[in-house]
Amino acid sequence: MFNEIGPVDAVGIEERVAKYGTRSIKKGAKLFGLKLATSMVDLTTLEGKDTPGKVASLCQKALNPCDDPAIPTVAAVCVYPSMVRYARRALGPDTPVRIASVATAFPSGQAPLRTRLAEVKAAVGDGADEIDMVINRGAFLAGEFQLVQDEIAAVREMCGAATLKVILEVSELETYDNIRAASFLAMRVLRPNDFIKTSTGKTSLNATLGNNQVMIEAIRDFYLNTGTPIAMKPAGGIRTAKQALQFLVAVKETLGDDWLTNARYRFGASSLLNDLLRQIEKERTGAYQAPYYFSEAAESY
Amino acid sequence: MSTLTKKSSARATTRSTGRSAPELIFGDLWQFDPAPETADPKLKARYELFIGGKFVEPKSGRYFDSINPANETKLAKIAQAGAADVDAAYRAAQNAYTKVWGRMPGRERAKYIYRIARLLQDRAREFAVAETLDGGKPIKESRDFDVPMAAAHFFYHAGWADKLDYVAPGRRVAPLGVVGQVIPWNFPLLMLAWKLAPALAMGNCVVIKPAETTSITALKLAEIFQDAGLPPGVVNIVTGFGDTGAAVMGHPVAAKVAFTGSTEVGKIIMRSLAGTDKKMTMELGGKAANIVFADAPLDQAVEGIVNGIFFNQGHVCCAGSRLLVQESVAAEVLAKLKNRIKVLRVGDPLDKNTDIGAINSAEQLATIKRLVAAGVKEGAAMYQPAGALPAKGYYFPPTVFSNVSMSHRIAREEIFGPVLSVLTFRTVDEAVEKANNTAYGLSAGVWTDKGSRILKMATELKAGVVWANTYNKFDPTSPFGGYKESGFGREGGRQGLLDYCQLA
Numbered sequence: 001m002f003n004e005i006g007p008v009d010a011v012g013i014e015e016r017v018a019k020y021g022t023r024s025i026k027k028g029a030k031l032f033g034l035k036l037a038t039s040m041v042d043l044t045t046l047e048g049k050d051t052p053g054k055v056a057s058l059c060q061k062a063l064n065p066c067d068d069p070a071i072p073t074v075a076a077v078c079v080y081p082s083m084v085r086y087a088r089r090a091l092g093p094d095t096p097v098r099i100a101s102v103a104t105a106f107p108s109g110q111a112p113l114r115t116r117l118a119e120v121k122a123a124v125g126d127g128a129d130e131i132d133m134v135i136n137r138g139a140f141l142a143g144e145f146q147l148v149q150d151e152i153a154a155v156r157e158m159c160g161a162a163t164l165k166v167i168l169e170v171s172e173l174e175t176y177d178n179i180r181a182a183s184f185l186a187m188r189v190l191r192p193n194d195f196i197k198t199s200t201g202k203t204s205l206n207a208t209l210g211n212n213q214v215m216i217e218a219i220r221d222f223y224l225n226t227g228t229p230i231a232m233k234p235a236g237g238i239r240t241a242k243q244a245l246q247f248l249v250a251v252k253e254t255l256g257d258d259w260l261t262n263a264r265y266r267f268g269a270s271s272l273l274n275d276l277l278r279q280i281e282k283e284r285t286g287a288y289q290a291p292y293y294f295s296e297a298a299e300s301y
Numbered sequence: 302m303s304t305l306t307k308k309s310s311a312r313a314t315t316r317s318t319g320r321s322a323p324e325l326i327f328g329d330l331w332q333f334d335p336a337p338e339t340a341d342p343k344l345k346a347r348y349e350l351f352i353g354g355k356f357v358e359p360k361s362g363r364y365f366d367s368i369n370p371a372n373e374t375k376l377a378k379i380a381q382a383g384a385a386d387v388d389a390a391y392r393a394a395q396n397a398y399t400k401v402w403g404r405m406p407g408r409e410r411a412k413y414i415y416r417i418a419r420l421l422q423d424r425a426r427e428f429a430v431a432e433t434l435d436g437g438k439p440i441k442e443s444r445d446f447d448v449p450m451a452a453a454h455f456f457y458h459a460g461w462a463d464k465l466d467y468v469a470p471g472r473r474v475a476p477l478g479v480v481g482q483v484i485p486w487n488f489p490l491l492m493l494a495w496k497l498a499p500a501l502a503m504g505n506c507v508v509i510k511p512a513e514t515t516s517i518t519a520l521k522l523a524e525i526f527q528d529a530g531l532p533p534g535v536v537n538i539v540t541g542f543g544d545t546g547a548a549v550m551g552h553p554v555a556a557k558v559a560f561t562g563s564t565e566v567g568k569i570i571m572r573s574l575a576g577t578d579k580k581m582t583m584e585l586g587g588k589a590a591n592i593v594f595a596d597a598p599l600d601q602a603v604e605g606i607v608n609g610i611f612f613n614q615g616h617v618c619c620a621g622s623r624l625l626v627q628e629s630v631a632a633e634v635l636a637k638l639k640n641r642i643k644v645l646r647v648g649d650p651l652d653k654n655t656d657i658g659a660i661n662s663a664e665q666l667a668t669i670k671r672l673v674a675a676g677v678k679e680g681a682a683m684y685q686p687a688g689a690l691p692a693k694g695y696y697f698p699p700t701v702f703s704n705v706s707m708s709h710r711i712a713r714e715e716i717f718g719p720v721l722s723v724l725t726f727r728t729v730d731e732a733v734e735k736a737n738n739t740a741y742g743l744s745a746g747v748w749t750d751k752g753s754r755i756l757k758m759a760t761e762l763k764a765g766v767v768w769a770n771t772y773n774k775f776d777p778t779s780p781f782g783g784y785k786e787s788g789f790g791r792e793g794g795r796q797g798l799l800d801y802c803q804l805a
Contacts, residue, residue, distance in 0.1 A: 007750045009770055012601025022441055024336035024653035032331055217600050220325065224636075227323040248331075253644040257330040 001145060005184050005221075008176035008214055017209035020249045030245070031283050037244040038071060038276045040262040041269055042100055042233065043298050044078040046201065052086040055079055059090035061297035062097045066277045074273065075262040076100045076130060081123040088127035100130035100165070104155060107169070107200035109134040113151060120158040130163040131155070134200060135182065137172045145185055153189040165195035165233055168215075171205040176214045183218035187230045193263060197233040201268065206236025212247055216254045229258070235268025241279040244272060270298035327643045336653040338440045342431035347378040348516065350386055350540060351523035353393035354533025360385045365542075367517055370437035370659040371650050371694045379516045382539035387508065387548040390537035394479040394506040395554055397534030403476055403504050411462035414501055416529040418455035421522070425449065428518055432490055433650045435517040437659030437695070438613050440651050450775060451494035454793075457777035458498035461798060465503065468795055474802040476504030477580065481555035483546045483570075485562045486512035486661050487616035487717075492561055493519050495792050497536060498777075503801040505557075508537045510549045512562075514662050516540040547573070555579055557801070561618070564715075564741075564786045582790025582800050584618065584782060586715040587743030589764065590736035591621030591772060592726075595630045597748035601770070603637045606721070609746060609772040611645060611699050614657055615719040616665070618787075619744035621772055623712055624723045625732055631725045635703055638723075642699045643686045657719055660695040669697050669718035676702050676711035681722070707738055715741070729754065733761045742784030746772045765791075 025033055043062045045054060055077075062074045076098040079087050087099045101123040105111035111119075120131055133155045139147045156164050166186040170179050186196050196215055199206040212234045219230045232251075238244055244267060251259050259265050274294045282288050347364065349356040364378040382390075402410070421428065429443040438447070465474050480500050484492040489511055500507050511519040519538050526536055539545055543566075550558045550570050557580035560570055564585040574581065591609050593602045609621025626634045650658030660666040677683055681702040690696040697718055705712050705722040712722045726732040736745055745764040747755055755769040765783045768774060775781070780791035790800045 007596070007598045009598035009601040012598060012604055012770065015771075016601070016604050022445070022653070023333070025333060026336045027334040029332060029334045036331070220640075223323055224325070252331055253327075256325040257328045258326050260330055 001184070002177060002181055005180055005218075008180050010176050010210075013176055013210050013213055017213050017250065020209060020246045020253070023246070023249045025245050025249070031280065033245045033248055034241055034276050034280045034283070035072060036260060037241065037248060037267065038065060038273065038280070039073070039075060040266050041074040041273050041276070042076045042078045042235070042266045043074045043273060044201070044235075044268055044270050045298060046078070046080060046102060046106075050080060050083055052083070055083045055086045056090040057297040059087055059097070061273070061295060063091070063095070065273060066294060071277065071280065073097050075266055078102065078132065078268060080106070081119055081126070081128070084123050084126040084128045098129040099127060100132055101128040102132045102200075104133040106132070106134055107202040109136055110138070113154065117154060117158050120155055124158070124160055124162050128162055130165060131159050132165040132167055132197060134167045134169060135186065137169055140173065140178070140182060140185075145181075148182075149185045149189055152186055156189060156191070156194070163194055164190065165197045166190065167197045167200055167235075169200055169203065170198050170211045171203040176211070179211050179214045180218050183215050184222065187218065187222045187228070190228075190230055192228050193231050195231040195233045195266070197235055197268065199234075199236040201236030207234030207238055207268075209246060209250060213250055213254065216251060216259075220255055229264065231264040231266070232259070233266040233268055238267055238269050239271050239275065241272070241275045244276065273298060325640060333654050335649070337649070337651045338426075338430055338433075338444070338653055340426040340430045342434055343427055343521075344377055344431060344434070344517065348380060348520045348540070350380045350382055350390070351520060351526075351536070351538040352386070352390045353537070354527065354531070356523070359383065365513065367435060367514065368662075369434050370514075370661055371434070371691075373693055373695075376434055377517060379513075379520075379540050382510075382541040382545045384548045387539050387545065387552060390508045390539050391479060391552050391554040393534035394508050394537050397532055398476075398479055398506040401532045402506050402535045403478070405504070406463070407465050407502075407504070408463035410502065410504065411459045413529055413531050414455050414459035414462060414498065417525055417531070418452045418459060420525045420528055421448065421452045421455065424525070425452070428490065428521060430651070431521055432518050433658070436486060436489055436515045437650050437661050439655040439658040440653055441655070442613060447488055447491045451491045454491075454494040454498045454777045458502035458798070462502040465798075465802075468798050468802075469804055473805045474503070475805060477801060477803055478505060478556035479554050480505045480507050480801065481549045481552060481558045482507060482509040483549055483558075483560045483562065484509065484511055486515040487613060487618070489515035490518040490522065493522060496559055496561070499792070499797050500801050501535065503798060505801055506535050508539060508549055508552070508555070510539050510541065510546050513540070513542050550574065557581065559790070559800075560584070567788060580800075582782075582792070583788035584790070584792065585786060585788040586741055587618045587620065587783065587787050588623060588713065588715050588739045588741045589619055589621050589744040589746070590623045590625050590739075590762075591746035592732050592736060592748065592758070593624065593626040593630070593634055594732075594747075594749040594751070594754065595627040596750045598750065598770070599630065599634060599637060602748040603634065603641050605746060605748065605770070605772040606638060607641055607645070610721040611642070611657055611719050612773050614660055614697070616661060616717055617773065619766060619773065620717075621744075621746050622716060622721060624721055625726050625735055626723060627732075628725045628727050631723075635701075635723060638701060639684055639686070642701065645686070645699055647688065647696060647698055648691055657699060660697050660718065663695055665717065666695040666697060669716055669720060672711060672714060672716045673700060673720055676705070676709065676720075676722070679709050679711070681705045681709055681711060707735060713739065729757070733758065737763045740786040743782075743787035744768070
């Protein structure tokens with residue numbers, strides 16, 4: 001499979017993405033980018049100490065990121081399966097904010113397949129709109145590509161109408177060649193507008209412009225070959241508005257306008273949201289506001 | 302394996318249902334606002350000659366205009382040096398050489414050269430804006446490449462100045478005397494640094510002529526020479542046209558001449574100097590082959606192709622202007638390339654988001670248009686991305702010609718603009734044959750995942766520089782120069798220094 005999809009040169013990729021950092025996004029373009037990024041946030045809390053109360057306050061923040069009604073709601077909240085029912089209760093049945101649930105023995109994925117599938121089924125049953133699964137990295141590194149792909153297909157079947165996001169956990173795949181290969185493995189069994197996602201956020205290295213680039217180039221190649229559009233979600237490590245804008249420039253210049261929407265691109269993040277809001281406020285007033293002017297509901301304490 | 306079959310069946314469905322092929326939309330959903338660089342270039346209204354450490358008026362009293370190619374406005378008046386001015390410059394240089402610079406210990410010379418490098422870094426933004434205004438190159442290139450690289454050349458050669466005993470092991474080196482240099486308009490400040498730094502480190506004095514369209518940053522650097530306390534006459538800058546250049550090259554005091562520019566002018570200079578004992582180095586034109594094998598990382602190769610031909614509007618002697626791509630991936634590479642150049646931004650060079658700036662002069666724009674018309678006439682398929690060019694100024698869109706063969710003019714002549722000719726090959730031997738089938742031999746690029754093939758190609762390609770899985774990479778430590786009609790002599794590294802000394 002590696003031969004068929006072609007290799008990736010690490011030096012070349014990093015040189016390419018360094019150019020995104022030199023794009024100068026000013027004024028109207030900056031405001032547009034900041035609002036777009038806000039609408040793409042999957043507001044996330046994934047901790048052992050999550051409670052229904054924490055999840056409810058996360059949901060409130062997702063619906064009303066700040067006092068300004070012109071600011072869009074975020075795309076989704078992302079929680080553990082046990083918290084899905086509380087999120088649904090907080091958001092109500094008819095809401096623009098979607099509920100994403102990590103499942104499949106997140107973050108390691110080291111549970112029997114039937115356990116993982118049962119978890120997916122439970123989360124969907126409790127009202128999850130989206131399932132963030134992890135791939136079997138052990139199997140991938142052992143060369144059992146077919147097993148990896150079959151498991152993704154099985155989870156997809158279990159999702160029903162829910163959108164599937166496939167977490168590659170790029171830091172455990174290590175090489176860009178592996179990331180590209182894993183992207184293709186997943187995409188070939190996904191439905192249009194299902195996602196591939198970089199990371200769980202539970203390892204040292206998460207989303208970078210480099211692995212984002214490898215994955216969106218894979219999405220582009222797959223789309224041009226098959227006509228099936230796959231969506232993308234970098235997750236973990238994106239904390240500032242400036243970073244988010246660089247990721248969006250990468251999308252604009254690699255996948256084009258059709259991916260500049262939260263149906264096709266998301267940010268898995270929590271602290272990013274308030275920095276986006278702070279920058280939007282700075283564009284409006286010309287001055288930076290102190291962090292305590294923005295409600296904290298997603299941060300981990 | 303099943304993943305393979307899955308892919309091909311998906312492909313087949315797309316085709317059989319007769320839907321139009323999927324396309325990416327690079328539209329105006331998210332347009333970037335203008336982001337102009339606003340640093341003050343601190344230009345003077347009039348620039349004089351720099352002779353004997355002072356700015357002096359030309360004896361003829363004549364001046365010519367320097368034009369901003371981005372909007373055709375006048376930037377400054379530049380002094381036009383005649384033969385008498387060139388002679389005065391050589392006398393000042395000879396004087397400085399015999400009395401000061403030639404006898405100064407290397408470690409003392411190093412202090413001046415380090416100082417020049419540091420002062421240039423201090424004023425980097427100002428120089429970058431001046432370079433962009435004068436030459437039309439995008440600010441991101443003058444800011445991130447030209448100015449830092451110019452400073453790097455001064456730093457590197459300053460480091461050599463007190464270690465010259467080790468530049469040619471077992472031999473002693475001595476300076477040549479006064480050196481005459483003529484440089485082109487594509488990298489005005491950087492070429493100046495390439496030429497000056499090794500000459501000065503070795504203990505030579507210099508008379509140098511910048512190109513007539515891009516004299517400003519050279520004369521700004523003269524301000525730095527004054528600030529650095531460089532002894533008068535060590536560097537003399539005479540501005541003007543071809544006749545000034547001929548006077549610099551032909552002056553009897555010059556122990557050596559160094560020229561960077563077109564092969565045509567290089568030949569004229571060599572003819573005029575035949576029979577003299579002047580040493581020469583020539584860095585002339587190129588028509589480099591950028592060779593992409595089927596096993597290459599294709600997206601990164603496309604990035605390298607773009608960097609190879611559209612860097613500095615293609616005004617690069619080592620530009621990868623002939624793309625040789627293996628037939629089995631030719632269609633794929635061309636499709637990727639077209640998508641990539643759709644997002645290149647052509648326009649105001651001072652905008653920080655501009656990828657391709659202005660063509661250096663109306664004359665060069667006319668040359669590019671003439672050769673492109675020849676390409677169309679000879680039947681090559683031309684592709685240019687949609688998008689309007691600024692109404693005023695000299696601009697040309699990124700252009701890719703496919704279905705080009707070795708006998709097309711656009712595959713043989715140096716265009717020196719953002720125009721790429723795409724040719725194909727089937728085997729490694731054919732790639733080597735086609736790459737070497739040119740009068741030039743300055744540079745080449747090889748893209749493959751196979752290490753052994755890189756080594757083989759590097760041996761067989763007749764080019765001064767062979768880049769592997771990258772393109773247009775420069776470093777002061779690395780010698781640069783050509784084969785055949787691309788010239789002789791090297792610039793940079795130990796080899797470059799050896800071209801500015803006599804061995805004893």
